[in-house]
Amino acid sequence: MGLDKAAVKPHERLAAALAPELEAVNALIRERMSSEHAPRIPEVTAHLIEAGGKRLRPMLTLAAAKACGYTGPYHIHLAATVEFIHTATLLHDDVVDESAQRRGRPTANLLWDNKSSVLVGDYLFARSFQLMTDADNMRVLRILSNASATIAEGEVLQLTAAQDLKTDEAIYIQVVRGKTAALFAAATEVGGVLAGADETVVKALFDYGDALGISFQIVDDLLDYWGSEQTGKNVGDDFRERKLTLPLIKAVAKADAEERAFWVKTIEKGQQDEGDLDHAIALLNKHDALEETRVIALEWADKAKAALSVLPESEIVEMLSDIADYVVARLR
Amino acid sequence: MGLDKAAVKPHERLAAALAPELEAVNALIRERMSSEHAPRIPEVTAHLIEAGGKRLRPMLTLAAAKACGYTGPYHIHLAATVEFIHTATLLHDDVVDESAQRRGRPTANLLWDNKSSVLVGDYLFARSFQLMTDADNMRVLRILSNASATIAEGEVLQLTAAQDLKTDEAIYIQVVRGKTAALFAAATEVGGVLAGADETVVKALFDYGDALGISFQIVDDLLDYWGSEQTGKNVGDDFRERKLTLPLIKAVAKADAEERAFWVKTIEKGQQDEGDLDHAIALLNKHDALEETRVIALEWADKAKAALSVLPESEIVEMLSDIADYVVARLR
Numbered sequence: 059m060g061l062d063k064a065a066v067k068p069h070e071r072l073a074a075a076l077a078p079e080l081e082a083v084n085a086l087i088r089e090r091m092s093s094e095h096a097p098r099i100p101e102v103t104a105h106l107i108e109a110g111g112k113r114l115r116p117m118l119t120l121a122a123a124k125a126c127g128y129t130g131p132y133h134i135h136l137a138a139t140v141e142f143i144h145t146a147t148l149l150h151d152d153v154v155d156e157s158a159q160r161r162g163r164p165t166a167n168l169l170w171d172n173k174s175s176v177l178v179g180d181y182l183f184a185r186s187f188q189l190m191t192d193a194d195n196m197r198v199l200r201i202l203s204n205a206s207a208t209i210a211e212g213e214v215l216q217l218t219a220a221q222d223l224k225t226d227e228a229i230y231i232q233v234v235r236g237k238t239a240a241l242f243a244a245a246t247e248v249g250g251v252l253a254g255a256d257e258t259v260v261k262a263l264f265d266y267g268d269a270l271g272i273s274f275q276i277v278d279d280l281l282d283y284w285g286s287e288q289t290g291k292n293v294g295d296d297f298r299e300r301k302l303t304l305p306l307i308k309a310v311a312k313a314d315a316e317e318r319a320f321w322v323k324t325i326e327k328g329q330q331d332e333g334d335l336d337h338a339i340a341l342l343n344k345h346d347a348l349e350e351t352r353v354i355a356l357e358w359a360d361k362a363k364a365a366l367s368v369l370p371e372s373e374i375v376e377m378l379s380d381i382a383d384y385v386v387a388r389l390r
Numbered sequence: 391m392g393l394d395k396a397a398v399k400p401h402e403r404l405a406a407a408l409a410p411e412l413e414a415v416n417a418l419i420r421e422r423m424s425s426e427h428a429p430r431i432p433e434v435t436a437h438l439i440e441a442g443g444k445r446l447r448p449m450l451t452l453a454a455a456k457a458c459g460y461t462g463p464y465h466i467h468l469a470a471t472v473e474f475i476h477t478a479t480l481l482h483d484d485v486v487d488e489s490a491q492r493r494g495r496p497t498a499n500l501l502w503d504n505k506s507s508v509l510v511g512d513y514l515f516a517r518s519f520q521l522m523t524d525a526d527n528m529r530v531l532r533i534l535s536n537a538s539a540t541i542a543e544g545e546v547l548q549l550t551a552a553q554d555l556k557t558d559e560a561i562y563i564q565v566v567r568g569k570t571a572a573l574f575a576a577a578t579e580v581g582g583v584l585a586g587a588d589e590t591v592v593k594a595l596f597d598y599g600d601a602l603g604i605s606f607q608i609v610d611d612l613l614d615y616w617g618s619e620q621t622g623k624n625v626g627d628d629f630r631e632r633k634l635t636l637p638l639i640k641a642v643a644k645a646d647a648e649e650r651a652f653w654v655k656t657i658e659k660g661q662q663d664e665g666d667l668d669h670a671i672a673l674l675n676k677h678d679a680l681e682e683t684r685v686i687a688l689e690w691a692d693k694a695k696a697a698l699s700v701l702p703e704s705e706i707v708e709m710l711s712d713i714a715d716y717v718v719a720r721l722r
Contacts, residue, residue, distance in 0.1 A: 095564055096546040150512060154505040173486040176508055177545045180482060180515070184538035187519055191532050199531065200523050206516035213509045214428040232427055 068380035072117055075377060079120045079134060080113060086138045090185050102166045102178040106145055115245045116141045118270075118378075122249025122263050125374045132193040133252055139202060140245045142186035147209060147241075149179035154217070155299060159292065198248045205244035212236015216301070221326055223310055223318075225302035231272065238278075239271025246270075262368035266378065269365060273358035274385050279303035280351045281388065283339055294335045300325045304354065306338075308347035317341055352389050359386045400712035404449050407709060411452045411466060412445060418470045422517050434498045434510040438477055447577045448473045450602075450710075454581025454595050457706045464525040465584055471534060472577045474518035479541060479573075481511035486545070487631060491624065530580045537576035544568015548633070553658055555642055555650075557634035563604065570610075571603025578602075594700035598710065601697060605690035606717050611635035612683045613720060615671055626667045632657045636686065638670075640679035649673055684721050691718040 093099040116137035123133035246267035425431040448469035455465035578599035
């Protein structure tokens with residue numbers, strides 16, 4: 059084979075296998091992000107969409123459809139739909155988190171303003187619903203509109219759980235299922251539904267996406283304390299935003315009285331002084347919170363791979379399995 | 391008859407005629423604004439939805455469906471859909487405009503925070519799409535998703551047109567068609583589509599909603615300079631937000647050099663001093679800008695009524711016609 063398998067990252071191999079479809083998805087995204095009357099819209103959207111995201115979610119839709127033998131044109135529309143929902147969510151997230159950087163570039167709310175981010179996000183949500191009607195499949199519409207509601211619900215839950223030291227692992231998983239896994243699961247499920255796959259296969263694709271999304275978010279939350287220049291993550295963002303992510307929840311659960319007072323000060327009251335992030339990381343390490351979180355991320359990746367066993371063997375299903383390994387490979 | 395027609399406002403008569411349906415719409419709204427996991431969502435939504443809005447848009451959907459002889463249950467779902475889209479838009483508008491009051495009460499962004507308004511608005515958008523899939527009618531889905539995109543496009547256009555003295559009447563009508571009339575037009579159009587009405591009737595319902603929405607917004611923009619305690623409008627909001635609404639556009643078009651300098655200072659540069667609002671209103675009066683705007687609002691209300699001539703005569707169609715009079719009656 060042309061490329062050394064070990065040397066090429068799984069999402070790049072998947073992208074290569076799906077190259078013509080991804081090209082069509084990109085063309086459709088460019089077409090549908092345009093606006094006859096409001097040039098601000100494609101400006102803001104292009105800033106984000108062309109910033110070199112990995113197109114992981116649309117690839118999942120394309121791969122799921124192909125894995126089920128789909129030969130029609132509409133997996134392209136659904137893949138673009140999924141990317142639009144994702145992009146709209148990012149625009150609104152950056153407003154909510156008051157972020158200044160994403161993917162190493164200034165955020166849209168910084169370059170333009172919060173107003174543009176809110177309204178262009180709304181436009182992309184609406185566009186995503188237009189796009190999905192193209193597939194003319196009512197079940198697909200229900201899955202994607204349910205996912206959109208679940209995402210927003212997860213984000214609101216995260217908002218109210220932030221700064222609250224009573225947040226436990228069950229609430230955390232609920233937040234993650236909402237804000238991240240719902241779109242992964244919908245992305246893969248609609249691929250199967252579009253292809254008219256058996257219900258057991260559709261269910262397996264949902265379970266794969268759900269577990270993959272949970273694993274993906276846990277890794278992300280872990281790298282927020284464990285990151286490096288290599289991972290491109292900005293260490294300490296979640297601490298500064300006082301988010302109760304899994305590593306923190308684990309450390310708080312094992313805190314003695316003095317440590318608890320530290321968490322109350324920094325997370326509940328938001329009084330963060332120099333050196334507090336370092337101290338927080340030291341406490342996470344003391345209680346094995348990072349290592350335990352890593353193990354849980356690996357377990358969800360394994361669940362994702364296990365779900366695929368229902369699907370007929372094929373190169374594309376193997377790649378989906380490799381994607382699950384890739385998501386957690388950022389931890390090595 | 392029981393109620394003196396002249397003494398009862400048209401939207402109250404329409405509400406009385408649609409009482410059982412409106413009750414069902416309210417029950418459905420309460421059911422669908424709930425959230426199992428995020429109690430913040432119904433809190434924020436109830437604040438806005440139960441704040442005594444007139445339910446004008448959902449009434450239009452109910453009335454349009456009934457005027458076309460619809461007897462099924464799904465006009466209730468579409469009416470609730472329309473109200474959810476409207477409510478989501480209000481939540482995001484108040485963030486964008488940094489508003490502190492709506493309908494005489496503090497806004498959600500003030501009572502909670504901008505984050506909650508953004509995310510709960512997203513939740514309501516997603517819920518609106520779930521609701522519309524209940525009607526199982528792909529054309530209805532297309533109309534409502536197109537309207538949502540048009541609304542967001544209109545809002546973005548308004549954002550970029552604000553502070554820009556080059557904004558002309560054509561751009562203004564484009565903004566108004568987007569941000570306001572698109573939802574009115576979709577609200578009436580889907581009533582006809584759901585009822586399986588003739589294409590000429592569907593078109594007439596669209597034209598009625600479009601003209602009614604334009605008239606409604608022009609009146610709103612006029613009252614922003616012409617309001618009183620009676621109209622419940624806060625005079626001068628648009629001036630402070632430097633929005634180029636129709637009265638201002640007309641006055642700017644007729645401005646001499648000195649007046650132009652005043653508009654450049656207050657609108658383009660945003661340097662507003664005490665007495666500037668009064669001076670602005672004096673200039674609007676000097677150039678008959680308020681009176682000319684009033685005439686245009688009346689013309690659009692007449693267009694709305696004229697569009698209804700295609701529909702078979704009935705009490706409900708008469709009420710729709712009266713609603714057009716009612717919208718401009720705020721000007722008397």
